[in-house]
Amino acid sequence: MSEKEKSVLRAExxxxxxxxxxxxxxxxxxxxxxxRGEFVSVVGKSGCGKSTLLYILSTMDTDYQGKLHLDxxxxxxxxxxxxxxxxxxxxxFVFQFHYLLNEFSVLENIMIPGLKLGKVSRDELEHRAMExxxxxxxxxxxxxxxxxxxxxxKQRVAIARALINDPLVIMGDEPTGNLDKKNSDxxxxxxxxxxxxxxxxxxxxxxxxxxxxxxxxxxxxEDGRVIRH
Amino acid sequence: MKWSLIIELSKALMFARLKQTGVAAVGVMFSxxxxxxxxxFMNGLNAMLDGxxxxxxxxxxxxxxxKPNPNQPVDESPEFSGSLNFIRSIKPSTSRLAIHNAEKIxxxxxxxxxxxxxxxxxxxxxxxxxxxxxLTGVVNGIDVEKEAQLFSFTDYVTSGNYEDLNQTNTILLGxxxxxxxxxxxxxxxxxxxxxxxxxxxxxxxxxxxxxxxxDNANSFASITTSQKLLGESPSYITDxxxxxYDLDQAPPMARELxxxxxxxxxxxxxxxxxxxxxxxxxxxxxxAVGITLLVVxxxxxxxxxxMMIYEKLDTIAILKAIGFNSxxxxxxFITIALSIGVIGGGIGLILGFLTCLGIDQIPFETEAxxxxxxxxxxxxxxxxLIGGSFSLITTYFAGFFxxxxxxxxxxxxIIRGK
Numbered sequence: 001m002s003e004k005e006k007s008v009l010r011a012e013x014x015x016x017x018x019x020x021x022x023x024x025x026x027x028x029x030x031x032x033x034x035x036r037g038e039f040v041s042v043v044g045k046s047g048c049g050k051s052t053l054l055y056i057l058s059t060m061d062t063d064y065q066g067k068l069h070l071d072x073x074x075x076x077x078x079x080x081x082x083x084x085x086x087x088x089x090x091x092x093f094v095f096q097f098h099y100l101l102n103e104f105s106v107l108e109n110i111m112i113p114g115l116k117l118g119k120v121s122r123d124e125l126e127h128r129a130m131e132x133x134x135x136x137x138x139x140x141x142x143x144x145x146x147x148x149x150x151x152x153x154k155q156r157v158a159i160a161r162a163l164i165n166d167p168l169v170i171m172g173d174e175p176t177g178n179l180d181k182k183n184s185d186x187x188x189x190x191x192x193x194x195x196x197x198x199x200x201x202x203x204x205x206x207x208x209x210x211x212x213x214x215x216x217x218x219x220x221x222e223d224g225r226v227i228r229h
Numbered sequence: 230m231k232w233s234l235i236i237e238l239s240k241a242l243m244f245a246r247l248k249q250t251g252v253a254a255v256g257v258m259f260s261x262x263x264x265x266x267x268x269x270f271m272n273g274l275n276a277m278l279d280g281x282x283x284x285x286x287x288x289x290x291x292x293x294x295x296k297p298n299p300n301q302p303v304d305e306s307p308e309f310s311g312s313l314n315f316i317r318s319i320k321p322s323t324s325r326l327a328i329h330n331a332e333k334i335x336x337x338x339x340x341x342x343x344x345x346x347x348x349x350x351x352x353x354x355x356x357x358x359x360x361x362x363x364l365t366g367v368v369n370g371i372d373v374e375k376e377a378q379l380f381s382f383t384d385y386v387t388s389g390n391y392e393d394l395n396q397t398n399t400i401l402l403g404x405x406x407x408x409x410x411x412x413x414x415x416x417x418x419x420x421x422x423x424x425x426x427x428x429x430x431x432x433x434x435x436x437x438x439x440x441x442x443x444d445n446a447n448s449f450a451s452i453t454t455s456q457k458l459l460g461e462s463p464s465y466i467t468d469x470x471x472x473x474y475d476l477d478q479a480p481p482m483a484r485e486l487x488x489x490x491x492x493x494x495x496x497x498x499x500x501x502x503x504x505x506x507x508x509x510x511x512x513x514x515x516x517a518v519g520i521t522l523l524v525v526x527x528x529x530x531x532x533x534x535x536m537m538i539y540e541k542l543d544t545i546a547i548l549k550a551i552g553f554n555s556x557x558x559x560x561x562f563i564t565i566a567l568s569i570g571v572i573g574g575g576i577g578l579i580l581g582f583l584t585c586l587g588i589d590q591i592p593f594e595t596e597a598x599x600x601x602x603x604x605x606x607x608x609x610x611x612x613x614l615i616g617g618s619f620s621l622i623t624t625y626f627a628g629f630f631x632x633x634x635x636x637x638x639x640x641x642x643i644i645r646g647k
Contacts, residue, residue, distance in 0.1 A: 055641045060550060081554040088552020095644060099547045103241035113551040115234045161551070173644070 007072055008169050008201045009034040009057060014066035016052055016224075026052050027064070028224040034169070034203060039195035041212040042205045044221035050205045051173055053221070057203065058091060058171050059083040071168055088116050092162025094172040099158060100146035106133070106157050107142040114164045125164075132160040136190060152183025159190060163200075170194070172204040176211060188214060235557065239564040242544070246537055250565075253533045254573035256526035257624060261577025261616045264519035266584040268612040271515040273605035275508045281439050282504060284381045286497055287348070287470030288479040289486070291328060294493045298322045331466040334490050343473055343482065348375035350468040351455040357448075358419040358427075359410045366406055366446045368420065370455025379472045382449075389414050389434020394451050400430040404437040405445035420458065428458050520619065527623035530569055534562060534631035538638075545635055546643035559636035566628020567621065574620030578613050 016027035026049040034040055044050045055061040057068065059075060062083065068076045071090060075083065087093075100109045110129040114120070120128070133139045136156040141149060149157065155175060162170050175191075176184040188211055194200040195216070204215065212218050220228040243250045297319040303309050328334065331349065338347045351370035356363040373394045376382040383391055386401065394401055400420075402412060412418050412432045421427050430450065438444055450458070456465050473479055476497060483496035498505070538545070545558055585606045593604045 051645065055645070058550070060639075060644075061641045081556065084549065084552050084554035084557075086552075087550065093550050095550075099543065099550075099644075101241070101544055101547060103245045103544070112234075112238075112548075115231070115237075116552050116557075118231050118234075 006036045007033050007069065008036050008038075009203065010069040010072075011053075011057065012067040012069075014053070014056060014064055014068065016049070016056060016061075016064040026224050027056070030066070030221075030224075030226050032219055032226055032229045034201065036168075036201055037195075037199040039191070039200075039202045039216040040204070040219060041215040041217070042203065042219045042221060043207060043209070043212045046207065048221045049224045050221050054171055054173050054203070054205045058093065059087055088113055089165055090168040092159075092165070092167035092170040094155070094158050094162050094170065094175040096174040096177045100149075100154055100161070102145065102147040105143050105145055106138065106149065109146055109157060110161045110164050113161060117165050119165075129160070129164060132163050133157075135163075135193075136160050150183075152179055152186055155179060155183070155187050156190060159187070159194075163194075169201040169203060172202070172206075174206055174208075175204060176206065176208060184208070184211075235560050235564055238548075239561050239568060242537065242541060242561070243565055243568065246533075246540070249533045249537065250569060253526075253530045253569045254576075256529040257523075257570055257573025257620055258577040258580065260519075260522035260526040261574050261620050262580040262584055263522050264616045264619070265578060265581025265612055266588065267515050267519055268616075269581070269585040269606045269608060270588055270604065271511055272607035272609065272612070275511055276607055277601060277605040279504050279508055280381075282501060283497065284384075285438070286501060287380070288473045288476055288497045289471040289483045290495045291334070291469040291471070291486070291490065291492050292467060292495075293326055293328060295321045295326070326467050327461070327465045328467065328469060328492060331469060332464060334469060334492075338469070338471055338486075343475070343478055345472045345474050346375060346379045348372050348379050348470045348472075349452060349466045350470055351452060351459070351465065352467055353455060353459050354423050355458070356421040357406065357410060358421055363421065364406070364409060366403075366448060368400065368455060368458060369447060369449050370452045370458075371449055372452055376449075379470070385436050385438050387435050387437045389432075391434060393433035394449065396433075397451070397454050397457065398428070398430050399433045399450065399454065401434045401436050401449040402432055403444035403447045404435045405441060406448060407432065407435050409445070422458055422460075424460065426458065426460055430454070519616070523619050523623045526573075527627040530566060530624055530627035531631060534566060534628055535634070537565070538562070538631050538635045541635075542638060542643050545638045546640035549638065549640040550644065555636035558638070559632045562632035562635050563625065563628050566624045566632065570620045570624025574617055574624075577620065578617055581613070581616065582608075 010033045012031050014027055014030040015025065018024045018026055030053060042050045042053065052061070056064050059070070062080070066076070067074060070086065075086060078086075100106075101112070104112070107126065107129050110132060111125050114125045114128070115122070130139060130142065133142055136159065138153060138156055138160065141153065146154065146157070159170075159175070172191075176187050179187060191202060191204065192214060195202060204211070206212055218228065219226055301314075301316055301319065303314045303316060335347050335349060338344050349372055353368050353370070355366055355368050357366050371382070373382070373391060377391065387404065389401065391401065393399055400418070402410070410418060414432055414434060416432050417429050418432060419427060419429050436444065436447070436449060452466070453463070456463055459465065473482065479496035480498050483494040487494040548558060585608065588604050589606045591604050593601055595601070
């Protein structure tokens with residue numbers, strides 16, 4: 001199996017139920033595979049379960065049936081602490097709402113997952129964080145507090161943070177959903193750049209057809225099922 | 230997981246809510262300040278009040294009690310051994326007040342490792358002759374140096390020099406007694422003993438114990454002066470006072486030595502039981518108040534941390550999403566709680582000490598307590614240690630439940646809820 005075909009994320013028959021108010025199956029036998037270097041978008045109508053799927057794939061939601069492999073390792077049923085470590089090391093997150101920590105500067109926000117991983121020294125990490133910021137042309141804002149940035153800037157910082165530990169896969173939950181057209185385009189172009197220049201594996205949930213059209217592959221969902229992948 | 234990152238995150242969260250954190254720390258600070266000041270003051274007073282009596286009281290006192298002989302001849306007689314004997318009008322036998330072989334007893338006691346010191350004493354009833362009036366009183370013949378060393382004698386000598394008492398025919402009058410006799414230092418007063426001897430004694434100072442009745446009747450002279458006064462030999466001693474290293478050993482030792490020396494012995498616990506009870510209850514009350522203050526401030530911290538967690542749900546969710554586990558989040562909030570405890574407690578201890586210094590400066594002068602000029606304070610480090618530990622324990626528990634709640638936050642709920 002070549003490097004290109006190595007599976008990063010593989011879901012097998014994932015079922016998910018919500019129990020409140022009534023028992024309701026939101027995901028039905030969801031199965032797909034994402035290989036290294038793929039830029040994949042998940043699309044579907046509101047309520048089709050695409051966000052729910054993303055939370056399961058991100059290991060944050062562990063209440064599901066089926067098998068999930070990350071980096072060819074079965075991670076379903078692993079203890080929470082182990083999953084936290086996996087998230088820290090192998091997954092980068094970008095949310096619809098920026099979710100930066102307002103108490104910290106931009107640079108520190110990017111460094112925190114790296115400090116948590118603790119693989120490299122603080123100085124080295126700071127250097128790396130600056131590198132990431134440069135990709136997003138945000139280096140002059142490095143010392144600002146997170147809440148002093150505009151929405152688009154925040155989202156770019158959030159992507160930089162997702163990249164700090166050189167994750168296996170970046171997951172995005174409508175990363176442009178909260179941005180205006182101009183910022184949305186900037187953020188999309190950055191994703192595109194990451195895919196092309198750095199061969200970064202990415203899985204982005206979106207309901208923006210324009211965004212989806214720009215990705216390598218589209219997984220389409222409807223009513224809890226994958227109808228196209 | 231590196232603690233430096235946890236501490237950094239805790240610090241950032243605290244600084245983000247500096248005012249609330251400050252209020253929580255001030256709460257701890259205030260309660261620790263009060264705890265330390267209260268206990269210092271309360272125990273200072275306790276020590277002073279107890280000292281009033283206990284310092285001057287020997288741990289064991291040996292003496293000959295005047296009492297009827299328990300072995301009456303009729304009981305010894307074989308003829309009446311089987312019968313029930315009634316004897317009326319028994320009088321105390323003519324046993325001496327003086328302790329037999331006192332010197333040997335003192336030597337034995339001094340070589341006992343449990344004994345801190347031994348001081349002999351002669352107490353004699355006298356009349357102080359003032360013009361035509363006779364005042365009854367007691368002259369306590371004491372070994373001046375030992376009395377000073379063991380029973381803080383000098384603390385109570387308010388004027389005059391106690392060392393002058395070593396000269397023969399000198400006397401140190403109780404303040405009340407001196408006032409009644411209008412005797413100044415340097416005056417010569419006349420004393421008549423129960424045996425009828427008249428002696429003239431020079432007043433060298435006043436003694437004020439704080440117990441009015443005592444000061445109205447008691448006076449002090451050296452052992453030799455007392456012996457001269459009574460016309461007794463230099464071996465005449467009526468009391469032997471013993472001070473021990475460990476006060477708690479007094480009752481068993483008194484019982485033991487009573488047997489060996491064949492004299493009567495009183496121990497401090499039996500004589501002054503009520504003092505210890507009073508002290509214990511006062512200490513208990515001050516601890517109760519202090520700990521209540523701390524618990525109340527603990528609830529303050531609990532509230533503030535709970536609020537902080539509600540405000541920072543986003544932050545907690547994001548930390549978890551980027552790979553912090555429950556233990557890390559738990560540690561962050563426990564660190565916040567403990568920092569509040571350490572900072573508030575630390576400042577509280579310092580302020581408590583300063584408050585104690587302040588109280589120590591407040592004048593407190595009463596006729597009854599001649600040696601006390603300001604409020605007494607106990608600076609025992611024990612209270613600071615207890616206060617410090619309690620501030621940490623209460624803040625830990627105040628942080629425990631909020632931290633557990635924070636660590637249980639499900640990031641999906643928060644992120645989805647947006």
